[in-house]
Amino acid sequence: MRTVLKKILTAMRGGVNELGEAVVDGQGNRILEQELRDAEQELKQAKQELAALMAESASLARQIRVEQDSASKREQDASKALAAGQEELAREVAERIVGHERRAGELTQTRELLQQRISGLKERVQRAEKQLADYRRELQVVKTNERVLRTTAQIDTNINSNQSSLSTAKETLERIRDRQAREEDRQIASASLEKELTGADLDEKLKAAGIDSEQDAVNDVLARLNGNQAQ
Amino acid sequence: MDTQSLTLALGDATHAGRTFDVMPVAGDEPVLQVTVSGAEETPVYITVTDTQILCLAYLFDTQELNPERLHELHENMLRISVPMPLSALGKTGDHYVVYGALSPTSGTAEIMQELVTLAENAIDLLQTFEDYLA
Numbered sequence: 567m568r569t570v571l572k573k574i575l576t577a578m579r580g581g582v583n584e585l586g587e588a589v590v591d592g593q594g595n596r597i598l599e600q601e602l603r604d605a606e607q608e609l610k611q612a613k614q615e616l617a618a619l620m621a622e623s624a625s626l627a628r629q630i631r632v633e634q635d636s637a638s639k640r641e642q643d644a645s646k647a648l649a650a651g652q653e654e655l656a657r658e659v660a661e662r663i664v665g666h667e668r669r670a671g672e673l674t675q676t677r678e679l680l681q682q683r684i685s686g687l688k689e690r691v692q693r694a695e696k697q698l699a700d701y702r703r704e705l706q707v708v709k710t711n712e713r714v715l716r717t718t719a720q721i722d723t724n725i726n727s728n729q730s731s732l733s734t735a736k737e738t739l740e741r742i743r744d745r746q747a748r749e750e751d752r753q754i755a756s757a758s759l760e761k762e763l764t765g766a767d768l769d770e771k772l773k774a775a776g777i778d779s780e781q782d783a784v785n786d787v788l789a790r791l792n793g794n795q796a797q
Numbered sequence: 798m799d800t801q802s803l804t805l806a807l808g809d810a811t812h813a814g815r816t817f818d819v820m821p822v823a824g825d826e827p828v829l830q831v832t833v834s835g836a837e838e839t840p841v842y843i844t845v846t847d848t849q850i851l852c853l854a855y856l857f858d859t860q861e862l863n864p865e866r867l868h869e870l871h872e873n874m875l876r877i878s879v880p881m882p883l884s885a886l887g888k889t890g891d892h893y894v895v896y897g898a899l900s901p902t903s904g905t906a907e908i909m910q911e912l913v914t915l916a917e918n919a920i921d922l923l924q925t926f927e928d929y930l931a
Contacts, residue, residue, distance in 0.1 A: 710846060718890055735861050736930060738838050
């Protein structure tokens with residue numbers, strides 16, 4: 567990942583990509599994709615192998631149990647034979663027991679070796695999975711980078727041919743300020759229109775001229791009340 | 798979500814009182830130019846890849862900046878990038894951009910939210926960094 571990021575930065579700083587050329591060229595991309603496929607393949611194989619080994623180990627465990635069970639069953643037989651004074655028979659059974667125990671021992675040894683291979687393989691699978699995730703992330707960075715470069719190059723050429731050029735920040739700021747001023751004007755206009763519609767503007771003018779109908783009404787009422795009292 | 802379905806979805810949608818004017822940018826890559834009403838000066842460009850929906854708006858070019866204050870500007874851009882909602886600051890070629898990346902599984906509402914935020918952020922950023930222009 568580090569190498570990919572460094573490659574991208576070096577290429578960018580060198581201005582190689584002004585025209586949207588791929589940073590890690592198509593060849594590099596194909597190599598990454600091939601590595602990804604290889605890692606996927608290795609992972610698949612390792613998992614298959616692991617499954618086979620685990621099945622074998624389970625089968626060995628079963629065989630070991632059978633031998634052990636047989637041995638303990640024969641032990642009971644041998645005890646019975648001894649109790650019945652059948653020395654000869656007991657010896658024969660004991661020989662069988664030895665055979666079972668030996669096979670159980672051999673099988674256990676084989677299984678231990680198998681278990682070692684299994685844990686080694688599990689490690690390999692984990693490593694492959696991690697590597698696969700790394701490759702995928704790398705490829706994603708490379709592809710996104712290329713896409714961004716191609717996209718911006720496309721925007722540049724298109725906007726360049728349609729409108730003389732991508733507008734400069736100063737022009738854009740000018741247009742933003744114009745719009746913001748227009749919006750402000752509109753707000754002021756609509757506020758004064760609202761006053762006109764509700765008659766609020768006329769009331770304000772009357773009040774400014776010292777004519778306040780509300781105040782007059784209050785004065786009238788007071789005058790009436792005063793008149794009533796005087797009578 | 799691809800650019801075609803985006804064009805259809807945004808064409809007659811409104812979000813937070815905004816409408817969207819969508820125009821495909823001719824070329825090999827599927828790129829849309831989206832103008833958000835009330836923020837027409839900073840169009841947002843969208844491109845869709847396997848892993849993300851990338852939206853970006855242009856701020857200014859290197860040659861438009863006062864070279865003596867470049868370091869200070871970069872410092873400020875990095876700092877402001879973190880708290881800015883749904884957008885980050887970056888550079889592609891000579892262009893400084895503000896951008897946001899969405900999951901390809903995002904719905905129209907999320908994309909519209911991103912577009913409105915990005916266009917408004919672009920205006921705010923331009924006005925904020927105006928002093929750094931040459």
